[in-house]
Amino acid sequence: MTKKTIETKPYPDQKPGTSGLRKRVKVYQQPNYVENYIQSIFDCLEGFEGKTLVIGGDGRFYNETAIQKAIKIAAANGFGKVLVGQNGLLSTPAASNIIRRYEAFGGLVLSASHNPGGPEGDFGIKYNVANGGPAPERITDAVFQRTQVIEQYQIIEAPDLDLGAIGTQTVGEMSVEVIDPVADYAELMAELFDFDAICDLFSSGFTMTFDALHAVTGPYAHEILENRLGAPAGTVVNGTPSPDFGNGHPDPNLVYCKDMYDALMQPDGPDFGAASDGDGDRNLIIGRGRFVTPSDSLALLAANAHLAPAYSKGIAGIARSMPTSAAADRVAEKRGIEMHETPTGWKFFGNLLDAGRVTICGEESAGTGSDHVREKDGLWAVLLWLNIVAVRKQSVDEIVTEHWAAYGRNYYTRHDYEEVESDVANAIMDDLRGKLDGLPGTQINGAEVSSADDFSYTDPVDGSTAHKQGIRIVFKDGSRVVIRMSGTGTVGATLRVYLERYEPPAGQHDLETQTALAQQIEIAESLSQIRARTGRTSPSVIT
16 A cells, blocks of 8 residues: 555635535536545544544445545545545434544534436535534635645555455555445434333334435434334335436425325325435425425424433524524523524524534425534434424424424525526626615505615624625515525526515414415515526526
């Protein structure tokens, strides 16, 4: 085994987005593309000599190839040990847990989350720091700057490792331990939740379906739901990870999980349905006859968390991303606990969690989690829902309608316009920014604007700031329109339009969502002209 220094040239497009660097697989397959990016990460870190690095991914196409490269580069740069999931698999929350549990220096998470896989699909690399959470912007900005000037990378010239064999191997002077990707995570879930109560729920005849979407949560769900909690075999469907996600789209929403949704809407359907995404950090929750929006799910989990052992003494506070509905705010206000509004991106929750300011966090994009790790966690959300149902002995529909009767309902939807030409998307956003100062006090489609801004955030823990995080237009009646560009796509730009209005506890809670938000939908188009300027007749996805 020989350590080598390889000459290289920079790529101009290695700027990480909200969740790491995501590109088409073919981009990553360019000579030295992976090597450049990983070496740039290591070049921006200090003090890792002899320390442990965690590596794993969601099993998508190119996962094992990139992991073999990452291990050899880590060895050449002086890491003392790598912990890697068997067959290269680790869900994102499981990787966060392992970083924390084994006090690793950090970790590389190889995933493009909910984006499609396969040779024509997407791939991604994200660096997580020692608290288990995504690297903050000061690190990702430095990494990008380094990618623009990199001239060489270090690598050990050695045969590929056997990632299927649990145990210890070596690369140069560095040890590589291949670990069971599920065991530590399953033990953590058993510490957080009342597994006996959930077992009793299943033994009582409660029925459930969990769609792993041919992604990484399949092995986790089989072990926890079927093996440990006693859910019948077959509860987990599409449970074997596939490099192209079964030629599907691993995004747990009502478009890609329509069959499950249709089954849950039948009178004789399962009691409970859930799904997770490519890397296991997102979730979809559906009860018989009741889809639970991610924003409502965050509020409901926060309001009922005390029913699970880990949160029995209550929660310190809640944090949500700015585009997420204000449903959780009403829980925080009623409970007298802290409430924080942050930019989109789980990294913005890390300081709040580390400081003990909040316990539960969530984003409208189907991500919820708590202080047990520093990533959103799809199976965690599913298990907390099961714990709540088991203790309350009510259906999901009953729990949701009782919540609205106590707190009111925030009608909420998101309209995505995907793969918009970047120049067009940027022009739309720039034009909206130019209108903001003149909007307060004006009427738009019969609604009076009370405030309008481009959201900025100052971290209350370390004072760091983030600007241009999304355009907010708030109306006198409390409704709002939010428009922002997503940082998770790989082609063109995704424009996301978020629409919300509040109905008080005694109000009407049974309207169809798009009907309830018809005025806000028209206001958004009147302001942005997205459909007119992109030529789209409708959003790509409505959630």
